[in-house]
Amino acid sequence: xxxxxxxxxxxxxxxxxxxxxxxxxxxxxxxxxxxxxxxxxxxxxxxxxxxxxxxxxxxxxxxxxxxxxxxxxxxxxxxxxxxxxxxxxxxxxxxxxxxxxxxxxxxxxxxxxxxxxxxxxxxxxxxxxxxxxxxxxxxxxxxxxxxxxxxxxxxxxxxxxxxxxxxxxxxxxxxxxxxxxxxxxxxxxxxxxxxxxxxxxxxxxxxxxxxxxxxxxxxxxxxxxxxxxxxxxxxxxxxxxxxxxxxxxxxxxxxxxxxxxxx
Amino acid sequence: xxxxxxxxxxxxxxxxxxxxxxxxxxxxxxxxxxxxxxxxxxxxxxxxxxxxxxxxxxxxxxxxxxxxxxxxxxxxxxxxxxxxxxxxxxxxxxxxxxxxxxxxxxxxxxxxxxxxxxxxxxxxxxxxxxxxxxxxxxxxxxxxxxxxxxxxxxxxxxxxxxxxxxxxxxxxxxxxxxxxxxxxxxxxxxxxxxxxxxxxxxxxxxxxxxxxxxxxxxxxxxxxxxxxxxxxxxxxxxxxxxxxxxxxxxxxxxxxxxxxxxxxxxxxxxxxxxxxxxxxxxxxxxxxxxxxxxxxxxxxxxxxxxxxxxxxxxxxxxxxxxxxxxxxxxxx
Numbered sequence: 001x002x003x004x005x006x007x008x009x010x011x012x013x014x015x016x017x018x019x020x021x022x023x024x025x026x027x028x029x030x031x032x033x034x035x036x037x038x039x040x041x042x043x044x045x046x047x048x049x050x051x052x053x054x055x056x057x058x059x060x061x062x063x064x065x066x067x068x069x070x071x072x073x074x075x076x077x078x079x080x081x082x083x084x085x086x087x088x089x090x091x092x093x094x095x096x097x098x099x100x101x102x103x104x105x106x107x108x109x110x111x112x113x114x115x116x117x118x119x120x121x122x123x124x125x126x127x128x129x130x131x132x133x134x135x136x137x138x139x140x141x142x143x144x145x146x147x148x149x150x151x152x153x154x155x156x157x158x159x160x161x162x163x164x165x166x167x168x169x170x171x172x173x174x175x176x177x178x179x180x181x182x183x184x185x186x187x188x189x190x191x192x193x194x195x196x197x198x199x200x201x202x203x204x205x206x207x208x209x210x211x212x213x214x215x216x217x218x219x220x221x222x223x224x225x226x227x228x229x230x231x232x233x234x235x236x237x238x239x240x241x242x243x244x245x246x247x248x249x250x251x252x253x254x255x256x257x258x259x260x261x262x263x
Numbered sequence: 264x265x266x267x268x269x270x271x272x273x274x275x276x277x278x279x280x281x282x283x284x285x286x287x288x289x290x291x292x293x294x295x296x297x298x299x300x301x302x303x304x305x306x307x308x309x310x311x312x313x314x315x316x317x318x319x320x321x322x323x324x325x326x327x328x329x330x331x332x333x334x335x336x337x338x339x340x341x342x343x344x345x346x347x348x349x350x351x352x353x354x355x356x357x358x359x360x361x362x363x364x365x366x367x368x369x370x371x372x373x374x375x376x377x378x379x380x381x382x383x384x385x386x387x388x389x390x391x392x393x394x395x396x397x398x399x400x401x402x403x404x405x406x407x408x409x410x411x412x413x414x415x416x417x418x419x420x421x422x423x424x425x426x427x428x429x430x431x432x433x434x435x436x437x438x439x440x441x442x443x444x445x446x447x448x449x450x451x452x453x454x455x456x457x458x459x460x461x462x463x464x465x466x467x468x469x470x471x472x473x474x475x476x477x478x479x480x481x482x483x484x485x486x487x488x489x490x491x492x493x494x495x496x497x498x499x500x501x502x503x504x505x506x507x508x509x510x511x512x513x514x515x516x517x518x519x520x521x522x523x524x525x526x527x528x529x530x531x532x533x534x535x536x537x538x539x540x541x542x543x544x545x546x547x548x549x550x551x552x553x554x555x556x557x558x559x560x561x562x563x564x565x566x567x568x569x570x571x572x573x574x575x576x577x578x579x580x581x582x583x584x585x586x587x588x589x590x591x592x593x594x595x
Contacts, residue, residue, distance in 0.1 A: 055485070055489055056488075057485060077492070081490055086485060088486055091483060091486060092345070092483060094346065095347070095531065095536035096535065097535075097536045098535060098537075101478075101537045105479055105482070108476075108479050108491055108492070109490065114472045114473060114476070116475045116539055161489075
C-alpha cells in the first residue's frame with residue numbers, strides 16, 4: 001500500500017444551513033493509510049457530521065476530500081461502498097435478522113441490485129465470524145445479543161464490505177471495560193493490516209488508548225488536529241471540554257483527569 | 264447449510280399446498296349443488312365447463328394475485344417504514360385507491376383502464392400524504408406517527424368516499440361504489456383480469472427481484488447509504504411497485520383488509536426476517552389465504568358474502584393470537 005495519505009482533507013467547509021455559522025470550517029488534515037484517527041469532543045460537537053462527510057453522505061460546501069488520491073465526488077456509489085465502511089452509533093434493527101443474515105448485508109457492495117448473496121459471500125462472512133470469534137453467534141437473532149456482542153456484529157457487517165477505510169461512530173460509548181478493550185484491539189489489528197480507521201468518541205481515554213491522530217471538535221468547529229502527541233495537551237483538552245483537564249502519565253500511559261474538586 | 268435446505272423444503276411444501284388449493288378451488292362453489300362439484304362433470308356438463316372456465320378460473324386466479332399483491336405490499340411497507348404494524352390499508356393506500364375508483368365511476372366513467380389509473384394515482388397520493396404528514400408530526404415515535412397519519416389520511420379518503428356515495432346515482436353508481444368499501448371478487452372476468460395483469464405483474468416482479476435489496480433498505484439511512492444503495496430512489500421504486508400492484512387489485516376487488524398485515528407476520532415467523540425468503544413466502548401464503556377466503560365468500564351461503572368481511576374476521580383473530588402469544592416477539 002502506498003505511504004501517501006489515504007484520506008486527505010483540505011480546507012473543508014460545511015454547514016447544514018447557509019445562514020448559520022459553519023458547522024465545519026477550513027479543516028485540513030492528512031491521515032495516512034493504516035493509521036487510527038479519533039475525532040474527540042463533547043456530545044453534540046459535530047463529530048458524526050464529519051464522519052458523514054467522509055462517507056460522502058453530506059457534501060461539503062468548500063474544500064475537497066481525497067480518498068486514495070482521488071476526489072471523493074468522482075467515486076461511484078458502488079466504489080465508495082467497497083472503499084469505506086460505516087459502523088453507526090445506534091443501529092435500530094426492527095426485524096429479527098440472524099447474525100449471519102445481518103452480516104451478509106455487508107456484501108451488498110459486491111452484489112448487483114437484483115443479486116442474492118452466493119456461496120462465496122457466505123464463506124467471506126464465515127471467515128469474518130471466525131476472525132472476530134463470533135461463530136457461535138451465527139444463528140442467534142441480532143436483537144437478542146448483549147450490547148458488546150451487538151457492537152461486534154455491527155463491526156463484522158462493515159468488515160464484510162472489506163473496506164480500506166472504516167468509520168465508526170462512538171464505537172465504545174456504551175460498552176463495559178472488557179468489551180471496550182476488545183473493540184480497540186480489533187481496530188488496532190485492522191490498522192496493522194492497512195485499514196485506515198476513523199472513530200468518534202467523547203472519551204479522551206479511548207482516543208489515547210488507540211489513536212495516532214486526533215481531531216478535537218467543539219460546537220461544530222475543529223479546534224485542532226494532528227498527531228496525538230502534539231494535540232493531547234491539557235490546555236487544548238480544557239478548551240475542548242470547557243472544564244479544566246489535566247494530562248498525567250501513569251506507567252507510560254497518558255491519563256486525562258478532571259482538574260477540579262466537586263464541593 | 265442445514266438452515267437453507269430446511270427453507271427449501273418449506274418452500275416446496277408451500278408451493279404444493281398453493282397448487283393443490285388452486286386446483287381444488289375450481290370445484291368449490293354452489294353449482295350444481297352447494298360446496299363441491301364432481302370433477303367428472305367437466306366432461307359431461309357443458310354448463311359446468313363454461314362456469315369453471317369463464318367464471319371460476321379467472322376469479323380464483325384474481326384471488327391468488329390479490330393475496331400475493333396485498334401480502335407483498337404489506338411486507339414491503341413494513342420493512343421500508345421499519346414498522347411491523349403497517350399494511351396498505353393503514354397508510355391510505357387502499358382507501359386512496361377506492362377513492363380514485365369511485366371518483367372515476369362518478370365523473371369519468373367506469374371503463375376499467377381509467378378506473379385503474381385513477382385508483383393507482385390516488386393510492387400513491389394516499390401513501391405520499393401519510394408519509395409526509397408523519398414526517399411533520401412533532402410527537403411520538405416514528406411507528407406511532409406513521410400509523411396516526413395513516414389513520415387520518417384513510418379517514419379523509421373514506422369521508423370523500425362517503426360524499427361520493429351520497430352524490431352517486433342510487434341505481435347505477437351506488438352499488439358499484441358500495442362494492443369498493445366491502446371488497447369482493449364477484450363479477451370477475453378474464454377481461455378485467457387482463458386489464459389489471461400488467462400493473463400487478465410489473466409491481467410484483469419489482470418487489471420479487473429486489474427482495475434481498477429490501478433488507479438493506481430496512482436499515483437506517485446512513486447504513487443503507489454506506490452499503491452503496493441510493494436509499495431514497497430504491498425505496499421509492501419498491502414502494503411504487505408494491506402500491507401499483509395493490510391499487511390495481513383494489514380497482515377490481517375493492518378494499519380487502521388485514522391480509523397485508525397478517526401474512527408478512529406469519530411469513531417472518533416461519534422463514535425469519537430475511538426478505539429474500541419472506542417476500543416469496545408472503546406471496547405464497549397470501550395467495551393460499553385469499554383463495555381460501557374467497558372460496559368461503561362465494562360458497563358458504565346462497566348469496567355472496569363480501570370478501571373483505573371474511574378476511575377481516577380471520578385476519579383480526581389471527582392478529583390477536585399473534586399479539587397475545589408469548590412465543591412471538593414483536594418490537595415496535
